[in-house]
Amino acid sequence: MKIPFMAALLPALLTGAALAESGSVIRNTELRQKPFSDAAVVATVSSGTQVEILSRQGAWMNVSSNGQAGWVKMLSVRVGNGSSADAGSVIGQGVKVATTGSSGKTVTTGVKGLSEEELSHSQPDYGELERMKGFSTTPADAGKQANLARLTAVQVPEIAVSGSSGSSGNGSQNPSSNPQMRR
Amino acid sequence: MNKILLSLMLASGCMSSACALDLGKLLTTENINKAADFAKNAADAAKDISPEAEVAIGDEAAAKLLGAKPLVNNPALQRYVNQVGVWVASQSEKPNLPWRFAVIEDPTVNSFATPGGNILITKGLWDRLSSEAELAAVLGHEITHVVKQHHLRAMKSEASRKALGNLADLAVSAKGGGDKRQLIGNLGKGASEIAVRGLDKGDEYDADVYGMVLTARAGYNPYAMVTVLQMLERFNSNSGGLEVFNTHSDPRARQDVIEASVGDKLEPYAGGVEQTSRFTAIKRGNTKPAAVTPKKPVKR
Ligand SMILES: [Zn+2]
Numbered sequence: 001m002k003i004p005f006m007a008a009l010l011p012a013l014l015t016g017a018a019l020a021e022s023g024s025v026i027r028n029t030e031l032r033q034k035p036f037s038d039a040a041v042v043a044t045v046s047s048g049t050q051v052e053i054l055s056r057q058g059a060w061m062n063v064s065s066n067g068q069a070g071w072v073k074m075l076s077v078r079v080g081n082g083s084s085a086d087a088g089s090v091i092g093q094g095v096k097v098a099t100t101g102s103s104g105k106t107v108t109t110g111v112k113g114l115s116e117e118e119l120s121h122s123q124p125d126y127g128e129l130e131r132m133k134g135f136s137t138t139p140a141d142a143g144k145q146a147n148l149a150r151l152t153a154v155q156v157p158e159i160a161v162s163g164s165s166g167s168s169g170n171g172s173q174n175p176s177s178n179p180q181m182r183r
Numbered sequence: 184m185n186k187i188l189l190s191l192m193l194a195s196g197c198m199s200s201a202c203a204l205d206l207g208k209l210l211t212t213e214n215i216n217k218a219a220d221f222a223k224n225a226a227d228a229a230k231d232i233s234p235e236a237e238v239a240i241g242d243e244a245a246a247k248l249l250g251a252k253p254l255v256n257n258p259a260l261q262r263y264v265n266q267v268g269v270w271v272a273s274q275s276e277k278p279n280l281p282w283r284f285a286v287i288e289d290p291t292v293n294s295f296a297t298p299g300g301n302i303l304i305t306k307g308l309w310d311r312l313s314s315e316a317e318l319a320a321v322l323g324h325e326i327t328h329v330v331k332q333h334h335l336r337a338m339k340s341e342a343s344r345k346a347l348g349n350l351a352d353l354a355v356s357a358k359g360g361g362d363k364r365q366l367i368g369n370l371g372k373g374a375s376e377i378a379v380r381g382l383d384k385g386d387e388y389d390a391d392v393y394g395m396v397l398t399a400r401a402g403y404n405p406y407a408m409v410t411v412l413q414m415l416e417r418f419n420s421n422s423g424g425l426e427v428f429n430t431h432s433d434p435r436a437r438q439d440v441i442e443a444s445v446g447d448k449l450e451p452y453a454g455g456v457e458q459t460s461r462f463t464a465i466k467r468g469n470t471k472p473a474a475v476t477p478k479k480p481v482k483r
Contacts, residue, residue, distance in 0.1 A: 058453030059406045075442040079413045114379050124246035135261035138281045139382050142269035149459040151402035163443025164388045
């Protein structure tokens, strides 16, 4: 099912190991026979173990490791090799990477993507905006079409963001998770 | 949280210890009152913007973005992303904003939102999405930025950094214009710049977590957000970071926050829809989805 889409990808991707997706588990995890928390345990894999990713279903991922296949939670696995060599290789290709101190966000410039520089060279295109508006739809119609696609709305309570200060190292600049922003 | 205190910090940029040196001299009653007024303006700036003005600013910003990257010439695709986007946005607290979605001609992997409800995803991102649930997750993320007015707040804090009282001052300083049209134009330009520059990490995490909630409410498997982030992570490591999801922070850190915040809380909804026949039809370039494509059974 992924194969037809591969044709659309750029050569840069094809040179990588895009077809055999691999990752590593980020904690000691039980490998289960089925994608359920109460399914039988096939084996235990320890933190850092490399796995091959076979498929995904719901919140689960089917992986194989050392010849054993089973299901783990998707969030227990991080894909790729886990190295942070990306920035280095970008610089090697003459692309500028700047990390702003205040927000800690990484801004990459010099790629073909839409950038502030490109924006500064362009004029607003109101005709294109009108065309965009012409493709819009109403909530009623979108709801009808969604139902035809077998979608139904579900009640789900809001969830507060936590654990961001540890990974960003900049928790104080996070007014977005203030209660005042919630309704 | 003390709003005034927070905005005082934002407004004065007193994050560093260097500010402490001058504080003694500056702490006259007059100056304290002035600072409080100033900070209050900055904090309330987003409130000063009426819903109509927010939409006008957003349209200016979208026109600016479209001036750089036009729409992909595929009406069926454009209509389809609106069907999915409006459905997901209908699950938010602001179902009646003039929501509009589009795919733009840009080979990189990225997505943008403007105030008021304009959401653009790049062709590069669209090409890499493999299910309607993944599309819903991406749009849910951007919808959250709009609903929670992240861009307006970023503009507000930019106004603070430039020692201006409010967004209107920022607009004036941007070009020295006077009339309302000019003001909206300048604010729109500011919003488009923030859209391509990216938001703070905290807003990104917020958009991931609330985006998952919206995805679940719309009847999809919310863990499609994780699948998208893992696609981006894989993509980053395979492309040497060349075409990173560049207005969005590190996918790995974002998964860590999702794990800490959402964890298994949304697992009751993980059996939601992953794929639809309309998605696969659009991917195949077929403009008449339901009639030709047999429905695939949904997993579980
Ligand atoms: Zn975002």
